[in-house]
Amino acid sequence: MNNNLPKTYNPLDFEDRIYEKWMEKGYFKAKVNPNKKPYCIVLPPPNITGQLHIGHALDHSLQDVLIRWKRMQGYEALWQPGTDHASIATEVKVVEKLKESGLTKKEIGREEFLKHAWNWKEKYGGRIVEQMKKLGDSCDWSRERFTLDETCSQAVLEVFIKLYEKGLIYRGNRIINWCPVCKTSLSDAEVDHEEKSGNFWHIKYPVVDSHEFIEIATTRPETMLGDTAVAVHPEDERYKHLIGKTLMLPLMNREIPIIADEYVDKEFGTGAVKITPAHDPNDFEIGLRHDLPQIVVMNDDATINEKGGKYSGMDRYQARKQVVKDLEELGLLAKVKDHSHSVGQCYRCNTVVEPVTSLQWFVKMESLAKPAIDAVKERKIKFVPERYSKIYLHWLENIQDWCISRQLWWGHRIPAYYCEDCQEVIVSKSKPQICGKCKGKEFKQDEDVLDTWFSSALWPFSTLGWPQETEELKYFYPTNVLVTGYEIIFFWVVRMAFSGLEFMDEVPFEHVFIHGIVRDQEGRKMSKSLGNGVDPLEIIDEYGADALRFTLLTGNSLGNDMRFHIEKLESSRNFANKLWNATRFVLMNLDVDKFNNDEISLNVADKWIISKLNRLIKEATENMEKFEIGLAAQKLYDFIWSEYCDWYIELAKPRLYGENLQNRRTAQYTLTHVLENILKLLHPFMPFITEEIWGTMPTVKGDIIVSEWPQYNEANISTDAEEEMTIIMSIIKNIRNVRAEMNVVPSKKAKMIVITTNDNSKRIIEAAKQFFTTLASVSEIQYLEGKETIPSDAISIVVEGAEIFIPLDDLVDFKKEIERLQKEKEKLEAEIKRGEGRLSNEGFLKKAPPELVEEEKKKQDKYQQMLNTVLERLESIENRG
RNA sequence: GGGCAAUUAACUCAGCUGGUAGAGUGCUUCCUUGACGUGGAAGAAGUCAGGGGUUCGAGUCCCUUAUUGCCCACCA
Numbered sequence A: 001m002n003n004n005l006p007k008t009y010n011p012l013d014f015e016d017r018i019y020e021k022w023m024e025k026g027y028f029k030a031k032v033n034p035n036k037k038p039y040c041i042v043l044p045p046p047n048i049t050g051q052l053h054i055g056h057a058l059d060h061s062l063q064d065v066l067i068r069w070k071r072m073q074g075y076e077a078l079w080q081p082g083t084d085h086a087s088i089a090t091e092v093k094v095v096e097k098l099k100e101s102g103l104t105k106k107e108i109g110r111e112e113f114l115k116h117a118w119n120w121k122e123k124y125g126g127r128i129v130e131q132m133k134k135l136g137d138s139c140d141w142s143r144e145r146f147t148l149d150e151t152c153s154q155a156v157l158e159v160f161i162k163l164y165e166k167g168l169i170y171r172g173n174r175i176i177n178w179c180p181v182c183k184t185s186l187s188d189a190e191v192d193h194e195e196k197s198g199n200f201w202h203i204k205y206p207v208v209d210s211h212e213f214i215e216i217a218t219t220r221p222e223t224m225l226g227d228t229a230v231a232v233h234p235e236d237e238r239y240k241h242l243i244g245k246t247l248m249l250p251l252m253n254r255e256i257p258i259i260a261d262e263y264v265d266k267e268f269g270t271g272a273v274k275i276t277p278a279h280d281p282n283d284f285e286i287g288l289r290h291d292l293p294q295i296v297v298m299n300d301d302a303t304i305n306e307k308g309g310k311y312s313g314m315d316r317y318q319a320r321k322q323v324v325k326d327l328e329e330l331g332l333l334a335k336v337k338d339h340s341h342s343v344g345q346c347y348r349c350n351t352v353v354e355p356v357t358s359l360q361w362f363v364k365m366e367s368l369a370k371p372a373i374d375a376v377k378e379r380k381i382k383f384v385p386e387r388y389s390k391i392y393l394h395w396l397e398n399i400q401d402w403c404i405s406r407q408l409w410w411g412h413r414i415p416a417y418y419c420e421d422c423q424e425v426i427v428s429k430s431k432p433q434i435c436g437k438c439k440g441k442e443f444k445q446d447e448d449v450l451d452t453w454f455s456s457a458l459w460p461f462s463t464l465g466w467p468q469e470t471e472e473l474k475y476f477y478p479t480n481v482l483v484t485g486y487e488i489i490f491f492w493v494v495r496m497a498f499s500g501l502e503f504m505d506e507v508p509f510e511h512v513f514i515h516g517i518v519r520d521q522e523g524r525k526m527s528k529s530l531g532n533g534v535d536p537l538e539i540i541d542e543y544g545a546d547a548l549r550f551t552l553l554t555g556n557s558l559g560n561d562m563r564f565h566i567e568k569l570e571s572s573r574n575f576a577n578k579l580w581n582a583t584r585f586v587l588m589n590l591d592v593d594k595f596n597n598d599e600i601s602l603n604v605a606d607k608w609i610i611s612k613l614n615r616l617i618k619e620a621t622e623n624m625e626k627f628e629i630g631l632a633a634q635k636l637y638d639f640i641w642s643e644y645c646d647w648y649i650e651l652a653k654p655r656l657y658g659e660n661l662q663n664r665r666t667a668q669y670t671l672t673h674v675l676e677n678i679l680k681l682l683h684p685f686m687p688f689i690t691e692e693i694w695g696t697m698p699t700v701k702g703d704i705i706v707s708e709w710p711q712y713n714e715a716n717i718s719t720d721a722e723e724e725m726t727i728i729m730s731i732i733k734n735i736r737n738v739r740a741e742m743n744v745v746p747s748k749k750a751k752m753i754v755i756t757t758n759d760n761s762k763r764i765i766e767a768a769k770q771f772f773t774t775l776a777s778v779s780e781i782q783y784l785e786g787k788e789t790i791p792s793d794a795i796s797i798v799v800e801g802a803e804i805f806i807p808l809d810d811l812v813d814f815k816k817e818i819e820r821l822q823k824e825k826e827k828l829e830a831e832i833k834r835g836e837g838r839l840s841n842e843g844f845l846k847k848a849p850p851e852l853v854e855e856e857k858k859k860q861d862k863y864q865q866m867l868n869t870v871l872e873r874l875e876s877i878e879n880r881g
Numbered sequence B: 001g002g003g004c005a006a007u008u009a010a011c012u013c014a015g016c017u018g019g020u021a022g023a024g025u026g027c028u029u030c031c032u033u034g035a036c037g038u039g040g041a042a043g044a045a046g047u048c049a050g051g052g053g054u055u056c057g058a059g060u061c062c063c064u065u066a067u068u069g070c071c072c073a074c075c076a
Helices: A015-024 A053-070 A089-102 A105-124 A125-135 A149-163 A221-226 A281-290 A306-312 A316-329 A365-376 A389-395 A452-456 A471-476 A486-503 A536-543 A544-552 A567-587 A605-623 A629-657 A661-681 A687-696 A719-741 A759-767 A767-776 A814-840 A842-847 A850-880
Strands: A036-043 A075-081 A168-177 A182-188 A191-206 A213-218 A230-232 A248-251 A252-260 A272-275 A333-346 A353-361 A382-384 A414-419 A425-427 A443-445 A479-485 A511-516 A750-756 A778-783 A792-799 A802-807
Touching: A015 A687, A036 A365, A036 A471, A053 A075, A053 A125, A053 A511, A053 A536, A053 A629, A075 A471, A089 A149, A089 A452, A125 A544, A149 A168, A149 A365, A149 A425, A149 A452, A149 A486, A168 A281, A168 A333, A182 A248, A182 A333, A191 A221, A191 A248, A213 A221, A213 A230, A213 A272, A221 A306, A221 A316, A230 A281, A252 A452, A272 A281, A272 A382, A281 A544, A306 A316, A306 A661, A316 A333, A333 A443, A365 A389, A365 A750, A382 A389, A389 A486, A389 A511, A425 A629, A425 A719, A452 A486, A471 A814, A486 A511, A486 A778, A511 A759, A536 A544, A536 A567, A544 A567, A544 A687, A567 A629, A567 A661, A567 A687, A605 A629, A605 A661, A605 A719, A629 A767, A661 A687, A719 A759, A719 A767, A719 A792, A750 A759, A759 A767, A759 A778, A759 A802, A767 A778, A792 A850, A814 A842, A814 A850
Parallel strands: A036 A075, A036 A479, A230 A252, A382 A511, A479 A511, A750 A778
Antiparallel strands: A168 A182, A168 A353, A191 A213, A191 A333, A230 A272, A248 A252, A414 A425, A414 A443, A750 A802, A792 A802
């Protein structure tokens, strides 16, 4: 009866159905509920351009585990989902798509382009959401948000204007990173640095009205077209006499000054630096200090512009070659050295970025960074693992102003308007009616959009309705945990931290739970170019979502990268199958749906497994609280497979098959009770299979997703039962061991002759009679007082408190048996020696905890007794000849 | 140049506040026992990278060396 489970575990049969059930019943929905404590995680919004990859699978599995766990613990658990418009990434895709139909952005214009982009969003933006459902993500989809939707856009406007009014947003001509392919500015965080080998060109600049030269060294000779000075260290004896004089800039034939600046390192290169304020961040600063002109020599596609003389029109690298060649011809190229240096690249298209001065919008970071730094130092925000707080702090302590304008169309358009008449800048939520300065009425909005991270920085509160003062915001903010990979601490975590503090006056989350990345089995980063990526959807199709989740959640420690192995996936799938079949067994042997208390009488095995279960509940819960999700999962795995399946189910069988009703009921009860708890504990990790199994259990009601997380109960801990079972299991293992060594097949039953050395062990062994029969192929047990009548062909097993003989007819090879006993003897002697070492150490006796000393003494006695028994046995066999 | 990880069984990795080294996979032998062969039983396999130190006791704490990987940094 009661067994609706098919014989083999096939996740495809039920995962989608289970997810639909959860959705229909609205279990993921969270609401403001004053009777419950809130628990909230905001999902790092995936890009609408994205497909679910294995990194999401890890990130989401962790979040789903936490949310499901807290939901079961009785919290009002909100996992707030949504997607990111991903300004630059999406725009690149849309441009590519236009290109396929032979169109360009410029041709179709802003409005038409945005239509295409929104179409893209409608078409592909939901794709990743559907994929997340396959994983089992229990997000409150009714609250799904999008960074470009109405509320989020209101939040962006509000923030921009407030920061502007506070003077924390400004427009200025500063050096920024320019991507010549995406044709937009980038923030510092959006530039990847890669060490590349290149050249160091030494170039001679002639001093005007002199025969002297100053030799400078550069890695980017083409930038000399925009040089406006050469700098030396004020104390440099080599150049001191030249400070204030001018140089003739070769190729351009422009006079530039020789200036002194402490920035210059006398020891590096030639000690003289060409200064190109428009194309280098350091030079830019020097340029400001010395009031040097900035000459931008490049167009937005990194070709040389009209300021570059004869090089105008050339690509930057072509120009580099030509410049070098021309210098060589003029005899001004002193030498070329190999030099490796780090080159900045666009994080979207990998093009080498060009530093260039440009009129952009910036966020002034200093005053915003301060509270964000304090929040972590004062542990209002706690990183898990702790070490990542260093990365966060280091970045914030060295932060530069944030360039937030992008020369793109897809995104939040900057709410700045320029008066057509007087160019006055007005920052406002909507187009102004009249210019306060000149009373002009025509305005043009700034063409640029905001950095995509500007809106994601507001995610923890914009998703909850801010700037409206919603109930949700009051209830769920600050959120509890943010789960994300270490690679976006700078992009996102930092910015959410200061935004939350600035606008909500409170940290956005208490914990930042950082995980590593999933690598391929050789330890390489997964990438499109290597083609070594793993598609989680294919994995789910083959192994099921539960197996994928379990694989990602186990076997690595906090914050570290992990390798992805198919073997591990198989092992997770096998684990699910194991649980599946254990349930089949339990249900197959269950013939009631309710238990009567007077029918239950727990034996030692029942007490043991219940005791172990309670320890598991305690430990797993503690692990979860410390975010040690992998450890918790590992403990569940071990308990389910080794203790519950391999031992307890086997121990329960004799009673299930026996005549005694009370015994049968008790075994059924314990099996069911433990299984129910196992399923609950495992549910956050493997939600589908646990829900499916739960649904077939006649003893439970409702759905497991909303069941109560098991509570540790100290009254269920039985150290007596645990100790007894240790002895029983050790006897069983020993018997199996010697039988295996002697090649005795299990079907061959054997008698077990027991001589006990104390009453307690006799009681234990007697009570465990059935266990030996079934688990160790024992036919009967015979108790003897003395050794006289022991058959000569028996092998001997020595355990604590007893000597056990297994007569094996002619199968015993006495030579082998002696060898075995010798080994046993050596083992015990080694133990005793180690114990003696400890106990004869005065320091140990004095300083070690007394319980430990006591335990050690007990062990000594035990081993000594066992050794004596072994020695006796050896002697008796040898005497026999 | 700084910072952070990692180094444990053949492979991939656990090992929390220091108390006699664990798992999965693989390997060897056996088992068609009434949940499961996606299984069961038994077994072999580790100077916990090297060297110091603290401690009664160190894989675990401290110092140091080596190797590998990652992050940050304006030395042109």
